[in-house]
Amino acid sequence: MTGTSKRARVARRGAVAIAVVLALLAGGYATFVAVKSPLSIASVEVEAASVVSEGDGYLVRYTPSGEVLLRMTLHNDGRLPVRLTGLRAPWVPTSDPATSPPIAPFYQATAVGFDADEVTAFQPVTLRAGHAVSVGLRLTMCPAGTPGTDAGRFTAHQITLIYAYAGWERAHTEDLTQTVSAPFYKCDYAGRRP
Incomplete structure (x- = not known):
């Protein structure tokens, strides 16, 4: 056995060991990015014609075609920039509400x-590490509705954030720091489209 072939085997083993370590590091990084959300909700405010602050949340009364403004401050707790591309209320139907009745009055x-205190159309925004942004949802209530058979209330306690982080596109559902409660209502469209 020559010295060069022995050196070649040692070099191959070293290269394989380095490749395995790099693969493990990349896998750990990918898992961390895919599981841990860098965004946190720092505060939640609710504005509506008829809203009452109640303990750890807000109580909203049903108003035909009424609007509720859910404003929140998002903070980037990660080490890299986050590109926020959208928000979604998991409790509001995404298909035609006339054929897919909502479980809430929304x-x-x-x-x-938000530009200062003025509501604006949502635009994707990049948050640097350690920075915050105010965003929200304008929730519109059913134009006409009948109280649900259940005398209880619907409580919204989560929001879905859609963003890109470290090259990964994500949709992550976060708990709200304040809940929004409203009575159960069945939307009555009677041929009308919202």
């Missing part, structure tokens, strides 16, 4: 942004 949710 039939539409529109993502919004």
Whole structure:
């Protein structure tokens, strides 16, 4: 056995060991990025014609075609920039509400942004590490509705954030720091489209 073939085997073993270590590191990084959300909800405010602050949340009364503004401050707790591309209310139907009745009095949710205290159309935004942004949802109630058979209330306690982080596109559902409660209502469309 020559010295060069022995050196070649040692070099191959070293290269394989380095490749295995790099694969494990990349896998760990990918798992961390895929599981841990860098965004956190720092605060939640609710604005509506008829809203009452109640303990750890807000109580909203049903108003035909009424609007509720859910404003939140998102903070980037990660080490890399986050590109926020959308917001979604998992409890508002995404298909035609006339054929897919909502479980709450809300039939539409529109993502919004804020310029100081003025509500603006939502635009994707990049948050640097350690920075925050105010965004929200404009929730529209059913134009006409009848109280649900259950005398209880619907409580919204989560929001879905859609963003890109470290090259990965994600949709992550976060708990709200304040809940929004409203009575159960069945939307009555009677041929009308919202």
